[in-house]
Amino acid sequence: MEPKIGISADNLAKVAHALNSILADEYVLYTKTRNAHWNVEGPDFHTKHLFFESQYEQLDEIMDSVAERIRSLGHYAPATLKSFLELTHLSEVLHSKNDGAGFITELLNDHESIIIRLREDINIFANDLKDLGTSDYVTGLMETHEKMAWMLRSHLK
Template identity: 55%
Template sequence: MKVNIGLKEQDLQATTELLNKLLANEHILYMKTRNAHWNVVGKDFHAQHLFFETQYSAIQTFIDDIAERVRALGHIAVATLKQYLELTHLDEEEFIKNDSISYIKALLSDHESIIIQLRADIEVIGEKYGDEGTADFLTGLMESHEKMAWMLRAHLS
């Protein structure tokens, strides 16, 4: 059934395209954080293993929330690895060292990249497409990524 929430179909389409790109980025970040959780080694193993678990658990919630937002807007959430790799702007990477600092630096860079993209998307979705609900949703998500980035950054000080 067609969504009738006061937004034009072309604006809903454009908004959900941005959301699906975000969904792809979140999935890549989720897997990279899982990788860190599974493969971190060093004297700080236990603490970092638990820390990365906290981070990927939060990202898992983001993923579900984004997909549900796409569906609430009447569109299909991308849901294949192929689509994620086509849509993401993040890089997959293999780590030469499995130390916490290497993982933290890479994850921090990805969070900051997502934050920058979210800022741009919030402006476009709110001002150009008139979807204040999605803009607000993305603002909350951006704040969560900012907090996660702070937590990662604190390990590097």
């Protein structure tokens, strides 16, 4: 049954498609953060191992929340690795050294890239697609990524 929430079916589809891309970015970032958690090495291993764990746990909650937002708008969330890789704008970069600083720099770049895209989407959702709820939701998501990026950035000083 189609939601009757004051947003046209066409706009709901456009919002859901944009959220699918956000979900894909979150999933790829989650996977990269898990990789850092599993494979970090160095004298600060234990601290970084726990730090990356706290970050991927936050990303796990974000992914669930984005998927539920998509469902609340009457659409299905993508749920395959193939679809995530087709929808994401992030890349799976492999580096040769599994040190904390390398992983942190890579993850920070991804968070900042996501923040920029979310910031661009906020007004599109509100003004063009008439979905203030998703605009507000994405604002909160952007703020969460800003805090996560700050935590990563602080390790590089």
